[in-house]
Amino acid sequence: MELQVLHIEKSFPGVKALDGINFTVKEGTVHVLCGENGAGKSTLMKIINGIYSADSGEIRIDGKPVEIRNPMQARALGISMIFQELNYIPEISVEENLFVGRLPKNKVGGVDWKAVRKQTRELLDREQLPYSPQQKVKNLSVSDIQMLEILKAISYDSDIIIMDEPTSAITHTEVETLFKKIHELKARGKSIIYISHKMDEIFRIADEITILRDGQVVETRAKDDLDIETVISLMVGRKLDATYPKESVPIGQTLLEVENLCSERLFKNVSFSARAGEIIGFSGLMGAGRTEVMCSVFGLDSHDSGSIRIRGKEVKASGVQESITNKLVMLSEDRKRYGIIPIRSVRENVSLSSLKQFFRKGRLYARQEDAAVEKVCASMNVKTPSLDTVVEALSGGNQQKVVLAKWMLSDPDVLILDEPTRGIDVGAKFEIYKLMMDLARMGKAIVMVSSELPELIGMCDRIYVMANGAVAGELERKDYSQEAIMRLATGVGSERVDHV
Ligand SMILES: Nc1ncnc2c1ncn2[C@@H]1O[C@H](COP(=O)(O)OP(=O)(O)OP(=O)(O)O)[C@@H](O)[C@H]1O
Ligand SMILES: [Mg+2]
Structure with a gap:
């Protein structure tokens, strides 16, 4: 057709x-x-x-x-x-999701759940997907x-x-x-x-x-x-500079230190640190546990043991509000779940986590709020008809930029960015890299989780590679190669025996 x-x-x-x-x-x-x-x-x-x-x-x-x-x-x-x-x-369940709007009917006009389950099973089996229809x-x-x-x-x-x-x-x-x-x-x-x-x-x-x-x-x-x-x-509509805007900046004190963090089933003994001015990377295959670790550090999920220190002070990481107060923020890979409120305006979404800055003596300084939101959105080239537009109405990549703008405005010390350039076009990607560099220059620590090896290699000072819920290795810039990272990520590196 x-x-x-x-x-x-x-x-x-x-x-x-x-x-x-x-x-x-x-x-x-x-x-x-x-x-x-x-x-x-x-x-x-x-x-x-x-x-x-x-x-x-x-x-x-x-x-x-x-x-x-x-x-x-x-x-x-x-x-x-x-x-x-x-x-x-x-x-809703997996089977309901698959058949929503086209549930097969039985003879008396009700939903034929047996047929639904059978067809769902067949589909899942054929595709070798390990979930149950009722999950x-x-x-x-x-x-x-x-x-x-x-x-x-x-x-x-x-x-x-x-x-x-x-x-x-x-x-x-x-x-x-x-x-x-x-x-x-x-x-x-x-x-x-x-x-x-x-x-x-x-x-x-x-x-x-x-x-x-x-x-x-x-x-x-x-x-x-x-x-x-x-x-x-x-x-x-123009030629792009295709190199990463990486420069070396002064490295300061350790801002984030995670030691032997464990969460039953999800990850074990994860240790890493990030210093002021550093951009550190997290690589690994999907499902290696990177997002789970970051969610625990940020306080979205709990952990069982281990310690998290921010600027040397031990924190509980028991909730997002605590983290924001401690100047640790996270850009989540699933922005629908954690990043934005779709039906609220760009302005509200961006200033949401920073309202305190604009409240003084019980009064909201709306003009200052506006100016700050405008400035940060402009610095990131957020494409929106106005700041009053609901975020839902922006294109996918621009929604991602709104989440970033929100965290920028909250003036954090440590930023965890989980797949920050997902869904972002090539031009805007470089805007985000430049922004990361600006933050590093200002003495922030950045932790970037990414599935794109070139951007990790291009932007990070160190890369931790995770496999099966554990840190399989840490690489310095001089040791970077796609091959070295993949070897650690797939577990080949750790099992290799040198028969010399
Ligand atoms: N429901 C809507 N209401 C108002 N404006 C909208 C709506 N949907 C899209 N737009 C606007 O239309 C333009 C095109 O958006 P669209 O989502 O089609 O972009 P896109 O090419 O898919 O971008 P991306 O790569 O970011 O997904 C954008 O300026 C966007 O803000
Ligand atoms: Mg789109």
Whole structure:
């Protein structure tokens, strides 16, 4: 089936998100959509999926104009979508999640739970996913939830599957599984619209690439006629400096010291430290326990034994409020759960953790608050129509920047950044690296958890590598290589015996 989008326009209050889009997806192809944060990618996809209606323009399927008013109609026409922002309902079970809106009925018109369970089992077995159909979704990890969403979309057997940054939260192995699936789907004549900021992925699976900038199509070309540099310069409209803005800054006292931290089942004897001016990295495969450790240090989760010291003083890490008071903050990898309040404005989200700065003698100094919020948002290039816009209305990458802005404003000493550049476009990534450098220069300590080896290698003074809930090794800058890190992460390094 061929999908054609003609002259689509879409405005939101204060922004023209799409400005005359023409776009064709051929049958049996993978069509990649690229563009900076806020370029309009998700908006265009939501129009094709019937979530938003276009202000004007037309959608055609195999040459025939169609109306798509909601996702149900989209599905009936053979279109399904995996969303960038995971929209799961925490309290429902895996099977309910998979069959929501299409639960099979029994003879008397009730839900046929036996059939639901059987089909869910079959699906989970076929995909070798180790969860039970009745397990609550909230107990799954982010990567499991993402994988479930992918499965769900594929299980509709649609002709066109839209994947909006499907790999932002899944493991390397799962990425390979997904790519194999995409090849199978393509072989069966299905088409995939694939949105990603990851250039290596894009060039692995694309047949065609369309580049959006500021709501317009800059170019559609066959992948073979493009290279990474060209795509990036078409995206940002200028040449990018592709080196990391790493410089050496004076290193001061130890600000964060974690010793023998243990949490039953999750991690054991984790020790690390970060000094003023340092950027330290945490590498490891998904599931190695990095996020779990950071959540315990920040006080989101408890720990069983071990100690945490901030500026030399032992802290309990019993709650987020305590950590903020101690000037330790964390950017969480799951911003929906911990980072933002989606229905509140940019202003409120950014100033939320710093309100104390603006309260004096029982009075809120709103003008100062405004100025501070404006300054920090501008320094990070948060793209928003105004500070009163609800965060929910921003593009995915810009929501991430709002969380960062919030923590910047709270003037912390130690920042834990869990996957800070996930979902962030190439241009903005470098803005974030520069910001990290600014913070280091100001004498803050930064702990960066990342799955992208190049950014760890590019930005960190030291890298701790975790495997199976323990620190497998610590590397200094002079010992960095992707290979050395991977060896520790996969446990090969520790078991190797030298037979000389
Ligand atoms: N519901 C909404 N209400 C108001 N403005 C919106 C809404 N959804 C998107 N926008 C605006 O439309 C523009 C395009 O956003 P969109 O989410 O399509 O970007 P994107 O290309 O998907 O970016 P990212 O890479 O960050 O996900 C942005 O300026 C965004 O703030
Ligand atoms: Mg998006």
